[in-house]
Amino acid sequence: MGEYLYVSPDHASAAEAFLRNRPEAEVSMEFEIGEKDFVNAGKGSAEVKNTLKRLGIDPNILRRVAVASYEAEINVAAHSSGGRMNSFIYDDLVYIRFADCGPGIADIEQAMVPGWSTADDLVREMGFGAGLGLPNIKKNADLLRINSQAGGNTLLELIIFYA
Amino acid sequence: MTLKEICSFLEAEPLTRNLNLDREVPCAFASDLISDILMCTKEPTLLLTGLTNPQVIRLSDMIDLVGIVFVRGKMPPRELVEMAEERDLALLSTKLTMYRSSGILYNTGLRSCKI
Numbered sequence: 715m716g717e718y719l720y721v722s723p724d725h726a727s728a729a730e731a732f733l734r735n736r737p738e739a740e741v742s743m744e745f746e747i748g749e750k751d752f753v754n755a756g757k758g759s760a761e762v763k764n765t766l767k768r769l770g771i772d773p774n775i776l777r778r779v780a781v782a783s784y785e786a787e788i789n790v791a792a793h794s795s796g797g798r799m800n801s802f803i804y805d806d807l808v809y810i811r812f813a814d815c816g817p818g819i820a821d822i823e824q825a826m827v828p829g830w831s832t833a834d835d836l837v838r839e840m841g842f843g844a845g846l847g848l849p850n851i852k853k854n855a856d857l858l859r860i861n862s863q864a865g866g867n868t869l870l871e872l873i874i875f876y877a
Numbered sequence: 878m879t880l881k882e883i884c885s886f887l888e889a890e891p892l893t894r895n896l897n898l899d900r901e902v903p904c905a906f907a908s909d910l911i912s913d914i915l916m917c918t919k920e921p922t923l924l925l926t927g928l929t930n931p932q933v934i935r936l937s938d939m940i941d942l943v944g945i946v947f948v949r950g951k952m953p954p955r956e957l958v959e960m961a962e963e964r965d966l967a968l969l970s971t972k973l974t975m976y977r978s979s980g981i982l983y984n985t986g987l988r989s990c991k992i
Contacts, residue, residue: 752931753931755932756935756939759938759939760938760939774919777919777939780938781915781939784915785915840911841930842932844911846910847912
């Protein structure tokens with residue numbers, strides 16, 4: 715089982731405390747993500763962004779949430795046989811988890827290298843597969859945790875604080 | 878620079894109805910890679926691209942796009958134009974290449990978006 719963890723230094727203790735305690739969320743949302751469903755992929759992330767916008771969250775935070783979440787949603791559509799996105803909105807942060815049905819990531823460290831991609835031609839023709847998805851998530855998230863193994867499922871979790 | 882001026886400089890055809898051609902365009906970015914577009918767009922931006930799939934419109938749900946110019950004579954499918962109209966997003970199409978379009982707009986003073 716491979717695990718990758720990135721936490722921004724500014725939010726390390728708060729993010730780790732959150733994951734230990736996992737309090738009840740104010741708002742939670744669930745979306746199905748279909749394999750290669752590029753018509754609907756992105757709807758979940760747009761919905762999370764709109765909900766946060768209605769709550770008056772800062773536009774720069776909204777953009778970071780939307781970009782990180784969208785990249786992760788596209789990854790599930792492009793690389794897995796489908797999965798689910800669950801978003802949990804709190805007073806001070808948003809926590810989003812993407813669980814897919816495989817086939818897993820053989821080498822997570824390699825997958826984090828900008829420019830590395832296993833995307834097929836269909837995915838590339840749509841403008842994806844530049845190998846920047848995971849680095850882009852890391853750049854915008856305060857916490858990124860990935861658990862995966864070849865032949866298994868992938869769980870990607872991200873946290874973004876509002877301040 | 879307004880959308881109207883951009884149409885004129887690029888000999889571009891508006892694709893969406895009820896377009897506000899007086900809308901100001903502060904800056905632009907050109908790419909066919911979605912991750913690049915997401916990474917580089919942090920302010921209201923005009924996007925020049927050759928991509929014509931629905932995810933290009935979905936992008937505007939994530940980042941602030943003033944409009945999209947399809948280059949090299951690319952024409953998006955009807956449902957994509959409808960998606961843009963629902964979002965009040967301006968779509969233009971030009972026969973010029975991405976390089977030429979970018980050069981023309983840059984020379985007339987439209988700056989690159991801050992990255």
